[in-house]
Amino acid sequence: MRFFEYESRAVVAKAGIPVTKHGFAKSVEEARDIAADIGGPVVIKSQVLTGGRMKAGGVQFADNPEEAEAKAAQVLSLEINGHMPRGVLVDSKADVAHEYYAGVVWDGIRKRPVMLFSDMGGIDIEQVAEEHPGHVARAHFSTRLPFEDWQAKQLVSTLGITGSALNRLTPILARLARLFLTYDMTLAEINPLGELTDGSFIALDAHMDMENEARPRQKALLTELGVGDEETRQAREATPFELAGEEVDAQDHRGVAGNVTEFDGNLGLVIGAGGGSLTLFDAVRAHGGDPANYCEIGGNPSVRKACGLAKLVLQKPGVDKIAVMMSIVSNTRVDIVARGVIKACVELGYDPAEKIAIFRIPGAWEEEGFKILEKYGVEYADRSVSLNEAARRAVEKIQGAPS
Amino acid sequence: MSILIDETTTFIVQGITGREAVNLTRECLDYGRGARIVGGVTPGRLGRDVHGVPVFDTVQQAVEHNGGPIDGSVVTVPPAFTKDAVLEALDNDVKLIVIVTERIPRRDVAEMVEVATERGARIIGPNCLGIIVPDVVKMGGIGGPAKNAAQAYAPGYVGVISRSGGMTTEMSSTLKAAGLGQSTAVSIGGDAIIGSSYAELMPLFEADGVTQAIVIYTEPGGRMEAELARYVTETDSTMPIVAFMAGRFMDEMPGMSFGHAGTIVEGKADTATEKIARLADAGIVVAEDIADIPDIVKEKVAARV
Numbered sequence: 001m002r003f004f005e006y007e008s009r010a011v012v013a014k015a016g017i018p019v020t021k022h023g024f025a026k027s028v029e030e031a032r033d034i035a036a037d038i039g040g041p042v043v044i045k046s047q048v049l050t051g052g053r054m055k056a057g058g059v060q061f062a063d064n065p066e067e068a069e070a071k072a073a074q075v076l077s078l079e080i081n082g083h084m085p086r087g088v089l090v091d092s093k094a095d096v097a098h099e100y101y102a103g104v105v106w107d108g109i110r111k112r113p114v115m116l117f118s119d120m121g122g123i124d125i126e127q128v129a130e131e132h133p134g135h136v137a138r139a140h141f142s143t144r145l146p147f148e149d150w151q152a153k154q155l156v157s158t159l160g161i162t163g164s165a166l167n168r169l170t171p172i173l174a175r176l177a178r179l180f181l182t183y184d185m186t187l188a189e190i191n192p193l194g195e196l197t198d199g200s201f202i203a204l205d206a207h208m209d210m211e212n213e214a215r216p217r218q219k220a221l222l223t224e225l226g227v228g229d230e231e232t233r234q235a236r237e238a239t240p241f242e243l244a245g246e247e248v249d250a251q252d253h254r255g256v257a258g259n260v261t262e263f264d265g266n267l268g269l270v271i272g273a274g275g276g277s278l279t280l281f282d283a284v285r286a287h288g289g290d291p292a293n294y295c296e297i298g299g300n301p302s303v304r305k306a307c308g309l310a311k312l313v314l315q316k317p318g319v320d321k322i323a324v325m326m327s328i329v330s331n332t333r334v335d336i337v338a339r340g341v342i343k344a345c346v347e348l349g350y351d352p353a354e355k356i357a358i359f360r361i362p363g364a365w366e367e368e369g370f371k372i373l374e375k376y377g378v379e380y381a382d383r384s385v386s387l388n389e390a391a392r393r394a395v396e397k398i399q400g401a402p403s
Numbered sequence: 404m405s406i407l408i409d410e411t412t413t414f415i416v417q418g419i420t421g422r423e424a425v426n427l428t429r430e431c432l433d434y435g436r437g438a439r440i441v442g443g444v445t446p447g448r449l450g451r452d453v454h455g456v457p458v459f460d461t462v463q464q465a466v467e468h469n470g471g472p473i474d475g476s477v478v479t480v481p482p483a484f485t486k487d488a489v490l491e492a493l494d495n496d497v498k499l500i501v502i503v504t505e506r507i508p509r510r511d512v513a514e515m516v517e518v519a520t521e522r523g524a525r526i527i528g529p530n531c532l533g534i535i536v537p538d539v540v541k542m543g544g545i546g547g548p549a550k551n552a553a554q555a556y557a558p559g560y561v562g563v564i565s566r567s568g569g570m571t572t573e574m575s576s577t578l579k580a581a582g583l584g585q586s587t588a589v590s591i592g593g594d595a596i597i598g599s600s601y602a603e604l605m606p607l608f609e610a611d612g613v614t615q616a617i618v619i620y621t622e623p624g625g626r627m628e629a630e631l632a633r634y635v636t637e638t639d640s641t642m643p644i645v646a647f648m649a650g651r652f653m654d655e656m657p658g659m660s661f662g663h664a665g666t667i668v669e670g671k672a673d674t675a676t677e678k679i680a681r682l683a684d685a686g687i688v689v690a691e692d693i694a695d696i697p698d699i700v701k702e703k704v705a706a707r708v
Binding site for chain 2: 106213216273279331384387389
């Protein structure tokens, strides 16, 4: 879950890392007041959960409160990559002598967090690592033992940094490592980390990403930041269709019939499970099909949920047919899914044989499931038909269908 | 032969009184030669039994009742309690832990792995269905009820490693239909950090007398495939490997996760396209269709001899 910059800064400040004087404004008046309070030149930064702010014009400079108000008006009305800003961050302009980078991420191979430090801040760390590998230092650390200051000191010193810079950077990096663990972050980055002309260090910008799975135990921090449970903070905001999918899944706690993602094709997909859905979605597209959605069924959902999901997909504008396909199931019951999707067709006044392009779910209770499908004249397939072949048949059927 | 488990393996089920765990216990007892489940643990339920398996409050009680060390544990407790359960098992000298639970934060997984490594123990998962040695034994929900598992798996020379539990069964079933059985199939889990990766299981399969080829199921997200490619190159491994990559469409949607928590693409190296290239560079065939896998396996095995 991504944080806005103003939230990331609050987290950094809470961890005891100095930040520039700043404020978050939702209106031009607030922006003006913050600028007046800061005094002197300020930077107005769009608060959006997407990159490329600078290029898009989402970062503006102002010399006085009046100008700050005018620039804030511009930035607040500027859409960036389909995102409207939540507000603006009004930041004081610091007297920066040099920019560094400090960040912590997970290393899935070493299965440990890794701290990255560079004396070339302000640009993307992946780019620095590629073009100037000698300017990036790395150190893995334990999740069992407390992070000690010497670990940060040792890391910084490997880039040849000494003197007061070393001693001032050490606690900042150590605090960053600790906050990464304390708050279950998947990314904690200060970039740039500015060295000011007076020799002090300050976080000029920060990016934080919290693990979704940790949200329940990070309630205190999230409440403090004002982040509600309803804010999913996905790469793009959920559409009404996707929200309706979540509602279907939340009807009861039996299994999953959800994780719906909207696409704009004509073939509705009622697919599962996790890996099966990925495989099937690829297969439909490889055969020239145009999926209306992605979704996942698994863990033996109720008839009600399977029916709800099928109805949602069937009613999506532009959907001509649905394909009901899963990899071999062992705890989801084939007959329950069959019942659910047929019920959906019948209740919406459709002929299941016409609307269901293919039903390919082999596994537990398949005989019972296939019997039901046969009764309604729905084309079905067992495990002898591959996922790829089932997808091909579904695409073939819909492309021959009158639109 | 097999890797990780065989018919002599003893294990417990932590969280045994939960609905899924009760089913899983039944399945494992029924499958193959019958799993040696020597106990279950659910705090506060001492003295009960699940399908004849005695329930204890602690792992220590289970070990005492067993009269000696227990080889493994299947952990099915809720995510907030998983780390504690795993640390308890590790402290009681359990050496193989299959974590079924999903939605465990990475910090907890990293801690469990760190302790397991110190103790010379191995973790499979989290977010996995476990391990199956066809017709012999299964440890976890893999393949489902004994009847269904028997339908999809058969003994043979292919080792299967998969990030998706369901696809472990789908691919094994495809192999079986083509006359190829499995030495051991391992569902390694769909999370960003897991106890055992492809590369970490490779030496076990290479040391196994029966295994002659490996089939893997992969997805976008993470660097595990790159790690495998590096392993193959660096060790000059001659074991034929055939891979299937699902979720190619995700390359167009960075920052979104589909299917499993671990699929989120966080960098260029995480994409399907990049992974396919790396695997291919290491001589690993990436099949376009699962149905093509059996023929590729047979060809590669024949070419090796």
